[in-house]
Amino acid sequence: METGIRDIVLKWTAVVVAATWIIGCGGSATKPSPPPPAFPKAPAKKPSVTSPKKATQRPYKVGRNWYQPIPHAHGFTQKGIASWYGKKFHGRKTSNGEIYNMYAVTAAHKTLPMDTWVRVKNLDNNRSIDVRINDRGPFVRGRIIDLSYSAAKRIDMVGAGTARVEIFALGAAASGEPSSKRPPAFVPVDYNKGNFTFQVGAFKERKNAERLRQALDRRYKNAHISEYDSPDGLFFRVRVGRITDLAQAEAYEQILIEDGFNQAFIVAE
Known part of the structure:
Protein backbone atom coordinates (compact mmCIF):
# COMPACT_ATOMS: atom_id res chain seq x y z
CA MET A 1 0.00 0.00 0.00
CA GLU A 2 1.36 3.39 -0.94
CA THR A 3 2.28 5.50 2.04
CA GLY A 4 0.68 8.88 2.34
CA ILE A 5 -2.50 8.04 0.42
CA ARG A 6 -4.56 8.96 3.45
CA ASP A 7 -3.52 12.62 3.32
CA ILE A 8 -5.01 12.95 -0.17
CA VAL A 9 -8.28 11.07 0.22
CA LEU A 10 -9.16 12.76 3.52
CA LYS A 11 -10.28 15.81 1.55
CA TRP A 12 -12.99 13.93 -0.27
CA THR A 13 -15.86 13.23 2.08
CA ALA A 14 -19.61 13.37 2.20
CA VAL A 15 -22.30 13.29 4.82
CA VAL A 16 -24.48 10.21 4.80
CA VAL A 17 -28.10 11.29 4.59
CA ALA A 18 -30.51 8.99 6.35
CA ALA A 19 -34.25 8.50 6.11
CA THR A 20 -36.56 6.98 8.72
CA TRP A 21 -39.75 5.02 8.40
CA ILE A 22 -42.46 5.72 11.03
CA ILE A 23 -45.41 3.41 11.46
CA GLY A 24 -48.32 4.63 13.59
CA CYS A 25 -51.60 3.13 14.69
CA GLY A 26 -54.59 4.29 16.72
CA GLY A 27 -58.03 3.27 17.96
CA SER A 28 -61.38 4.67 19.06
CA ALA A 29 -61.84 5.89 22.66
CA THR A 30 -65.67 6.13 22.52
CA LYS A 31 -66.53 2.44 22.43
CA PRO A 32 -64.77 -0.88 22.67
CA SER A 33 -63.27 -2.01 19.43
CA PRO A 34 -61.69 -5.29 18.39
CA PRO A 35 -57.93 -5.44 18.78
CA PRO A 36 -56.21 -4.15 15.65
CA PRO A 37 -54.43 -6.78 13.60
CA ALA A 38 -50.72 -6.48 14.19
CA PHE A 39 -49.93 -7.82 10.75
CA PRO A 40 -51.92 -9.41 7.95
CA LYS A 41 -52.23 -13.16 7.89
CA ALA A 42 -50.20 -14.97 5.30
CA PRO A 43 -52.17 -15.07 2.06
CA ALA A 44 -53.39 -18.43 0.82
CA LYS A 45 -51.10 -17.95 -2.12
CA LYS A 46 -47.92 -16.09 -1.33
CA PRO A 47 -46.52 -13.72 -3.94
CA SER A 48 -44.46 -15.55 -6.50
CA VAL A 49 -40.75 -14.92 -6.61
CA THR A 50 -39.42 -13.96 -9.99
CA SER A 51 -36.22 -15.43 -11.25
CA PRO A 52 -33.50 -13.48 -9.45
CA LYS A 53 -31.26 -11.38 -11.63
CA LYS A 54 -27.53 -11.74 -11.49
CA ALA A 55 -26.26 -9.77 -8.52
CA THR A 56 -25.09 -6.37 -9.62
CA GLN A 57 -21.91 -4.91 -8.24
CA ARG A 58 -22.43 -1.49 -9.76
CA PRO A 59 -22.35 1.55 -7.49
CA TYR A 60 -25.80 3.00 -6.79
CA LYS A 61 -27.09 6.30 -5.52
CA VAL A 62 -29.65 7.01 -2.78
CA GLY A 63 -30.32 10.67 -2.21
CA ARG A 64 -26.98 12.43 -2.43
CA ASN A 65 -24.93 9.38 -1.48
CA TRP A 66 -23.22 6.73 -3.56
CA TYR A 67 -22.81 3.17 -2.29
CA GLN A 68 -20.31 0.63 -3.64
CA PRO A 69 -21.21 -3.05 -3.11
CA ILE A 70 -18.19 -4.93 -1.79
CA PRO A 71 -16.67 -7.44 -4.22
CA HIS A 72 -16.80 -10.42 -1.87
CA ALA A 73 -18.44 -11.51 1.37
CA HIS A 74 -15.94 -14.10 2.61
CA GLY A 75 -15.07 -13.45 6.26
CA PHE A 76 -17.48 -10.52 6.50
CA THR A 77 -18.73 -9.68 10.00
CA GLN A 78 -20.47 -6.56 11.26
CA LYS A 79 -22.06 -5.32 14.48
CA GLY A 80 -24.78 -2.70 14.67
CA ILE A 81 -28.51 -2.11 14.75
CA ALA A 82 -30.95 -4.25 12.79
CA SER A 83 -34.44 -3.15 11.81
CA TRP A 84 -37.20 -4.89 9.88
CA TYR A 85 -39.71 -4.09 7.16
CA GLY A 86 -43.06 -5.72 6.51
CA LYS A 87 -46.51 -5.16 5.03
CA LYS A 88 -45.79 -1.71 3.57
CA PHE A 89 -43.33 -3.34 1.15
CA HIS A 90 -45.02 -6.76 0.84
CA GLY A 91 -45.43 -7.60 -2.85
CA ARG A 92 -43.11 -4.87 -4.11
CA LYS A 93 -39.96 -5.49 -6.10
CA THR A 94 -36.67 -5.78 -4.26
CA SER A 95 -33.39 -4.39 -5.55
CA ASN A 96 -32.50 -7.64 -7.33
CA GLY A 97 -35.87 -7.86 -9.09
CA GLU A 98 -37.57 -10.39 -6.82
CA ILE A 99 -40.96 -9.78 -5.22
CA TYR A 100 -40.57 -8.99 -1.53
CA ASN A 101 -42.29 -11.56 0.67
CA MET A 102 -42.48 -10.54 4.33
CA TYR A 103 -42.98 -14.21 5.29
CA ALA A 104 -39.69 -15.35 3.71
CA VAL A 105 -36.36 -15.18 5.54
CA THR A 106 -34.57 -12.49 3.57
CA ALA A 107 -32.84 -9.21 4.32
CA ALA A 108 -31.57 -5.96 2.88
CA HIS A 109 -27.97 -4.80 3.17
CA LYS A 110 -26.32 -1.75 1.64
CA THR A 111 -23.16 -3.38 0.27
CA LEU A 112 -23.12 -7.19 0.60
CA PRO A 113 -23.37 -9.06 -2.73
CA MET A 114 -26.86 -10.22 -3.62
CA ASP A 115 -27.72 -13.83 -2.73
CA THR A 116 -25.19 -13.86 0.11
CA TRP A 117 -26.41 -15.88 3.08
CA VAL A 118 -25.70 -14.33 6.46
CA ARG A 119 -26.33 -15.39 10.04
CA VAL A 120 -27.92 -12.65 12.13
CA LYS A 121 -27.51 -12.97 15.89
CA ASN A 122 -29.63 -10.91 18.27
CA LEU A 123 -27.12 -9.85 20.93
CA ASP A 124 -29.89 -9.19 23.46
CA ASN A 125 -31.24 -12.75 23.53
CA ASN A 126 -28.65 -14.81 21.56
CA ARG A 127 -31.24 -15.97 19.04
CA SER A 128 -30.05 -16.26 15.45
CA ILE A 129 -31.48 -16.68 11.97
CA ASP A 130 -29.90 -17.34 8.57
CA VAL A 131 -31.17 -15.01 5.85
CA ARG A 132 -30.47 -14.34 2.19
CA ILE A 133 -29.63 -10.85 0.96
CA ASN A 134 -32.01 -9.85 -1.85
CA ASP A 135 -32.48 -6.11 -1.30
CA ARG A 136 -30.63 -2.87 -0.55
CA GLY A 137 -30.96 -0.84 2.66
CA PRO A 138 -31.51 0.24 5.35
CA PHE A 139 -30.63 3.84 4.53
CA VAL A 140 -30.89 5.01 8.13
CA ARG A 141 -27.85 6.15 10.04
CA GLY A 142 -26.52 3.49 12.39
CA ARG A 143 -28.55 0.58 10.98
CA ILE A 144 -26.71 -2.21 9.20
CA ILE A 145 -29.40 -4.67 8.06
CA ASP A 146 -33.15 -4.72 7.40
CA LEU A 147 -34.79 -8.08 8.09
CA SER A 148 -38.01 -9.42 6.65
CA TYR A 149 -40.92 -9.65 9.11
CA SER A 150 -40.53 -13.43 9.39
CA ALA A 151 -36.80 -13.23 10.08
CA ALA A 152 -37.29 -10.49 12.67
CA LYS A 153 -40.00 -12.52 14.40
CA ARG A 154 -37.73 -15.54 14.74
CA ILE A 155 -35.14 -13.56 16.70
CA ASP A 156 -37.83 -11.77 18.73
CA MET A 157 -37.30 -8.18 17.60
CA VAL A 158 -40.64 -7.36 15.96
CA GLY A 159 -42.08 -5.63 19.00
CA ALA A 160 -39.03 -3.49 19.69
CA GLY A 161 -38.56 -2.67 16.03
CA THR A 162 -34.77 -2.74 16.26
CA ALA A 163 -32.13 -4.87 17.97
CA ARG A 164 -28.39 -4.99 18.50
CA VAL A 165 -27.07 -7.69 16.20
CA GLU A 166 -23.94 -9.24 14.82
CA ILE A 167 -23.96 -10.61 11.30
CA PHE A 168 -21.66 -13.25 9.79
CA ALA A 169 -21.43 -13.97 6.07
CA LEU A 170 -21.88 -17.69 5.41
CA GLY A 171 -21.49 -17.85 1.66
CA ALA A 172 -23.46 -17.90 -1.57
CA ALA A 173 -26.13 -20.38 -2.59
CA ALA A 174 -24.66 -23.41 -4.31
CA SER A 175 -24.97 -23.48 -8.08
CA GLY A 176 -28.33 -24.89 -9.15
CA GLU A 177 -30.01 -24.32 -5.80
CA PRO A 178 -33.16 -22.17 -5.79
CA SER A 179 -31.99 -18.82 -4.48
CA SER A 180 -35.08 -18.53 -2.25
CA LYS A 181 -34.13 -21.68 -0.31
CA ARG A 182 -31.26 -21.98 2.13
CA PRO A 183 -28.79 -24.39 0.51
CA PRO A 184 -27.60 -27.40 2.52
CA ALA A 185 -24.03 -26.33 1.82
CA PHE A 186 -22.30 -23.12 0.93
CA VAL A 187 -19.84 -22.61 -1.87
CA PRO A 188 -16.32 -22.25 -0.46
CA VAL A 189 -14.66 -19.39 -2.32
CA ASP A 190 -11.42 -17.60 -1.57
CA TYR A 191 -12.40 -13.96 -1.65
Whole structure:
Protein backbone atom coordinates (compact mmCIF):
# COMPACT_ATOMS: atom_id res chain seq x y z
CA MET A 1 0.00 0.00 0.00
CA GLU A 2 1.36 3.39 -0.94
CA THR A 3 2.28 5.50 2.04
CA GLY A 4 0.68 8.88 2.34
CA ILE A 5 -2.50 8.04 0.42
CA ARG A 6 -4.56 8.96 3.45
CA ASP A 7 -3.52 12.62 3.32
CA ILE A 8 -5.01 12.95 -0.17
CA VAL A 9 -8.28 11.07 0.22
CA LEU A 10 -9.16 12.76 3.52
CA LYS A 11 -10.28 15.81 1.55
CA TRP A 12 -12.99 13.93 -0.27
CA THR A 13 -15.86 13.23 2.08
CA ALA A 14 -19.61 13.37 2.20
CA VAL A 15 -22.30 13.29 4.82
CA VAL A 16 -24.48 10.21 4.80
CA VAL A 17 -28.10 11.29 4.59
CA ALA A 18 -30.51 8.99 6.35
CA ALA A 19 -34.25 8.50 6.11
CA THR A 20 -36.56 6.98 8.72
CA TRP A 21 -39.75 5.02 8.40
CA ILE A 22 -42.46 5.72 11.03
CA ILE A 23 -45.41 3.41 11.46
CA GLY A 24 -48.32 4.63 13.59
CA CYS A 25 -51.60 3.13 14.69
CA GLY A 26 -54.59 4.29 16.72
CA GLY A 27 -58.03 3.27 17.96
CA SER A 28 -61.38 4.67 19.06
CA ALA A 29 -61.84 5.89 22.66
CA THR A 30 -65.67 6.13 22.52
CA LYS A 31 -66.53 2.44 22.43
CA PRO A 32 -64.77 -0.88 22.67
CA SER A 33 -63.27 -2.01 19.43
CA PRO A 34 -61.69 -5.29 18.39
CA PRO A 35 -57.93 -5.44 18.78
CA PRO A 36 -56.21 -4.15 15.65
CA PRO A 37 -54.43 -6.78 13.60
CA ALA A 38 -50.72 -6.48 14.19
CA PHE A 39 -49.93 -7.82 10.75
CA PRO A 40 -51.92 -9.41 7.95
CA LYS A 41 -52.23 -13.16 7.89
CA ALA A 42 -50.20 -14.97 5.30
CA PRO A 43 -52.17 -15.07 2.06
CA ALA A 44 -53.39 -18.43 0.82
CA LYS A 45 -51.10 -17.95 -2.12
CA LYS A 46 -47.92 -16.09 -1.33
CA PRO A 47 -46.52 -13.72 -3.94
CA SER A 48 -44.46 -15.55 -6.50
CA VAL A 49 -40.75 -14.92 -6.61
CA THR A 50 -39.42 -13.96 -9.99
CA SER A 51 -36.22 -15.43 -11.25
CA PRO A 52 -33.50 -13.48 -9.45
CA LYS A 53 -31.26 -11.38 -11.63
CA LYS A 54 -27.53 -11.74 -11.49
CA ALA A 55 -26.26 -9.77 -8.52
CA THR A 56 -25.09 -6.37 -9.62
CA GLN A 57 -21.91 -4.91 -8.24
CA ARG A 58 -22.43 -1.49 -9.76
CA PRO A 59 -22.35 1.55 -7.49
CA TYR A 60 -25.80 3.00 -6.79
CA LYS A 61 -27.09 6.30 -5.52
CA VAL A 62 -29.65 7.01 -2.78
CA GLY A 63 -30.32 10.67 -2.21
CA ARG A 64 -26.98 12.43 -2.43
CA ASN A 65 -24.93 9.38 -1.48
CA TRP A 66 -23.22 6.73 -3.56
CA TYR A 67 -22.81 3.17 -2.29
CA GLN A 68 -20.31 0.63 -3.64
CA PRO A 69 -21.21 -3.05 -3.11
CA ILE A 70 -18.19 -4.93 -1.79
CA PRO A 71 -16.67 -7.44 -4.22
CA HIS A 72 -16.80 -10.42 -1.87
CA ALA A 73 -18.44 -11.51 1.37
CA HIS A 74 -15.94 -14.10 2.61
CA GLY A 75 -15.07 -13.45 6.26
CA PHE A 76 -17.48 -10.52 6.50
CA THR A 77 -18.73 -9.68 10.00
CA GLN A 78 -20.47 -6.56 11.26
CA LYS A 79 -22.06 -5.32 14.48
CA GLY A 80 -24.78 -2.70 14.67
CA ILE A 81 -28.51 -2.11 14.75
CA ALA A 82 -30.95 -4.25 12.79
CA SER A 83 -34.44 -3.15 11.81
CA TRP A 84 -37.20 -4.89 9.88
CA TYR A 85 -39.71 -4.09 7.16
CA GLY A 86 -43.06 -5.72 6.51
CA LYS A 87 -46.51 -5.16 5.03
CA LYS A 88 -45.79 -1.71 3.57
CA PHE A 89 -43.33 -3.34 1.15
CA HIS A 90 -45.02 -6.76 0.84
CA GLY A 91 -45.43 -7.60 -2.85
CA ARG A 92 -43.11 -4.87 -4.11
CA LYS A 93 -39.96 -5.49 -6.10
CA THR A 94 -36.67 -5.78 -4.26
CA SER A 95 -33.39 -4.39 -5.55
CA ASN A 96 -32.50 -7.64 -7.33
CA GLY A 97 -35.87 -7.86 -9.09
CA GLU A 98 -37.57 -10.39 -6.82
CA ILE A 99 -40.96 -9.78 -5.22
CA TYR A 100 -40.57 -8.99 -1.53
CA ASN A 101 -42.29 -11.56 0.67
CA MET A 102 -42.48 -10.54 4.33
CA TYR A 103 -42.98 -14.21 5.29
CA ALA A 104 -39.69 -15.35 3.71
CA VAL A 105 -36.36 -15.18 5.54
CA THR A 106 -34.57 -12.49 3.57
CA ALA A 107 -32.84 -9.21 4.32
CA ALA A 108 -31.57 -5.96 2.88
CA HIS A 109 -27.97 -4.80 3.17
CA LYS A 110 -26.32 -1.75 1.64
CA THR A 111 -23.16 -3.38 0.27
CA LEU A 112 -23.12 -7.19 0.60
CA PRO A 113 -23.37 -9.06 -2.73
CA MET A 114 -26.86 -10.22 -3.62
CA ASP A 115 -27.72 -13.83 -2.73
CA THR A 116 -25.19 -13.86 0.11
CA TRP A 117 -26.41 -15.88 3.08
CA VAL A 118 -25.70 -14.33 6.46
CA ARG A 119 -26.33 -15.39 10.04
CA VAL A 120 -27.92 -12.65 12.13
CA LYS A 121 -27.51 -12.97 15.89
CA ASN A 122 -29.63 -10.91 18.27
CA LEU A 123 -27.12 -9.85 20.93
CA ASP A 124 -29.89 -9.19 23.46
CA ASN A 125 -31.24 -12.75 23.53
CA ASN A 126 -28.65 -14.81 21.56
CA ARG A 127 -31.24 -15.97 19.04
CA SER A 128 -30.05 -16.26 15.45
CA ILE A 129 -31.48 -16.68 11.97
CA ASP A 130 -29.90 -17.34 8.57
CA VAL A 131 -31.17 -15.01 5.85
CA ARG A 132 -30.47 -14.34 2.19
CA ILE A 133 -29.63 -10.85 0.96
CA ASN A 134 -32.01 -9.85 -1.85
CA ASP A 135 -32.48 -6.11 -1.30
CA ARG A 136 -30.63 -2.87 -0.55
CA GLY A 137 -30.96 -0.84 2.66
CA PRO A 138 -31.51 0.24 5.35
CA PHE A 139 -30.63 3.84 4.53
CA VAL A 140 -30.89 5.01 8.13
CA ARG A 141 -27.85 6.15 10.04
CA GLY A 142 -26.52 3.49 12.39
CA ARG A 143 -28.55 0.58 10.98
CA ILE A 144 -26.71 -2.21 9.20
CA ILE A 145 -29.40 -4.67 8.06
CA ASP A 146 -33.15 -4.72 7.40
CA LEU A 147 -34.79 -8.08 8.09
CA SER A 148 -38.01 -9.42 6.65
CA TYR A 149 -40.92 -9.65 9.11
CA SER A 150 -40.53 -13.43 9.39
CA ALA A 151 -36.80 -13.23 10.08
CA ALA A 152 -37.29 -10.49 12.67
CA LYS A 153 -40.00 -12.52 14.40
CA ARG A 154 -37.73 -15.54 14.74
CA ILE A 155 -35.14 -13.56 16.70
CA ASP A 156 -37.83 -11.77 18.73
CA MET A 157 -37.30 -8.18 17.60
CA VAL A 158 -40.64 -7.36 15.96
CA GLY A 159 -42.08 -5.63 19.00
CA ALA A 160 -39.03 -3.49 19.69
CA GLY A 161 -38.56 -2.67 16.03
CA THR A 162 -34.77 -2.74 16.26
CA ALA A 163 -32.13 -4.87 17.97
CA ARG A 164 -28.39 -4.99 18.50
CA VAL A 165 -27.07 -7.69 16.20
CA GLU A 166 -23.94 -9.24 14.82
CA ILE A 167 -23.96 -10.61 11.30
CA PHE A 168 -21.66 -13.25 9.79
CA ALA A 169 -21.43 -13.97 6.07
CA LEU A 170 -21.88 -17.69 5.41
CA GLY A 171 -21.49 -17.85 1.66
CA ALA A 172 -23.46 -17.90 -1.57
CA ALA A 173 -26.13 -20.38 -2.59
CA ALA A 174 -24.66 -23.41 -4.31
CA SER A 175 -24.97 -23.48 -8.08
CA GLY A 176 -28.33 -24.89 -9.15
CA GLU A 177 -30.01 -24.32 -5.80
CA PRO A 178 -33.16 -22.17 -5.79
CA SER A 179 -31.99 -18.82 -4.48
CA SER A 180 -35.08 -18.53 -2.25
CA LYS A 181 -34.13 -21.68 -0.31
CA ARG A 182 -31.26 -21.98 2.13
CA PRO A 183 -28.79 -24.39 0.51
CA PRO A 184 -27.60 -27.40 2.52
CA ALA A 185 -24.03 -26.33 1.82
CA PHE A 186 -22.30 -23.12 0.93
CA VAL A 187 -19.84 -22.61 -1.87
CA PRO A 188 -16.32 -22.25 -0.46
CA VAL A 189 -14.66 -19.39 -2.32
CA ASP A 190 -11.42 -17.60 -1.57
CA TYR A 191 -12.40 -13.96 -1.65
CA ASN A 192 -9.22 -12.61 -0.08
CA LYS A 193 -7.19 -12.01 -3.24
CA GLY A 194 -7.87 -9.65 -6.09
CA ASN A 195 -7.08 -6.23 -7.51
CA PHE A 196 -8.39 -3.65 -5.06
CA THR A 197 -8.17 0.12 -5.28
CA PHE A 198 -9.76 3.13 -3.56
CA GLN A 199 -12.24 5.52 -5.08
CA VAL A 200 -11.65 9.05 -3.78
CA GLY A 201 -13.96 11.14 -5.95
CA ALA A 202 -16.63 11.10 -8.65
CA PHE A 203 -17.40 13.99 -10.99
CA LYS A 204 -19.84 14.76 -13.78
CA GLU A 205 -17.26 16.90 -15.55
CA ARG A 206 -14.13 15.17 -16.76
CA LYS A 207 -11.96 18.26 -16.28
CA ASN A 208 -12.61 18.15 -12.52
CA ALA A 209 -11.77 14.46 -12.37
CA GLU A 210 -8.63 15.04 -14.43
CA ARG A 211 -7.54 17.84 -12.12
CA LEU A 212 -7.71 15.51 -9.12
CA ARG A 213 -6.07 12.65 -11.02
CA GLN A 214 -3.11 14.83 -11.95
CA ALA A 215 -2.71 15.97 -8.35
CA LEU A 216 -2.68 12.36 -7.19
CA ASP A 217 -0.44 11.20 -10.02
CA ARG A 218 2.35 13.56 -8.97
CA ARG A 219 2.68 11.73 -5.66
CA TYR A 220 1.10 8.29 -5.96
CA LYS A 221 0.96 5.34 -8.32
CA ASN A 222 -2.07 4.10 -10.20
CA ALA A 223 -4.06 7.34 -10.13
CA HIS A 224 -6.64 6.85 -12.86
CA ILE A 225 -10.14 7.70 -14.04
CA SER A 226 -12.88 5.13 -14.52
CA GLU A 227 -16.00 6.13 -16.45
CA TYR A 228 -19.43 5.01 -15.25
CA ASP A 229 -22.59 5.56 -17.29
CA SER A 230 -25.29 5.76 -14.62
CA PRO A 231 -29.02 6.52 -14.94
CA ASP A 232 -28.12 10.02 -13.71
CA GLY A 233 -25.58 10.52 -16.47
CA LEU A 234 -21.91 9.86 -17.09
CA PHE A 235 -19.63 10.01 -14.04
CA PHE A 236 -15.85 10.15 -13.99
CA ARG A 237 -14.57 8.25 -10.95
CA VAL A 238 -11.10 9.00 -9.64
CA ARG A 239 -9.27 6.05 -8.10
CA VAL A 240 -5.85 5.53 -6.63
CA GLY A 241 -3.76 2.74 -5.10
CA ARG A 242 -3.35 -0.93 -5.82
CA ILE A 243 -3.71 -3.64 -3.17
CA THR A 244 -4.03 -7.37 -3.84
CA ASP A 245 -5.05 -8.49 -0.34
CA LEU A 246 -8.62 -7.79 0.79
CA ALA A 247 -7.75 -7.84 4.49
CA GLN A 248 -5.15 -5.10 3.98
CA ALA A 249 -7.62 -3.08 1.93
CA GLU A 250 -10.28 -3.40 4.63
CA ALA A 251 -7.77 -2.39 7.30
CA TYR A 252 -6.88 0.74 5.39
CA GLU A 253 -10.51 1.56 4.77
CA GLN A 254 -11.14 1.25 8.52
CA ILE A 255 -8.37 3.77 9.17
CA LEU A 256 -10.20 6.24 6.95
CA ILE A 257 -13.47 5.60 8.76
CA GLU A 258 -11.90 6.03 12.18
CA ASP A 259 -10.43 9.32 11.03
CA GLY A 260 -13.92 10.48 10.12
CA PHE A 261 -13.59 10.25 6.33
CA ASN A 262 -15.87 7.49 5.11
CA GLN A 263 -16.40 8.40 1.46
CA ALA A 264 -13.25 6.68 0.14
CA PHE A 265 -14.08 3.02 -0.42
CA ILE A 266 -12.65 -0.23 -1.75
CA VAL A 267 -13.30 -1.17 -5.36
CA ALA A 268 -12.47 -4.47 -7.05
CA GLU A 269 -11.16 -3.93 -10.57
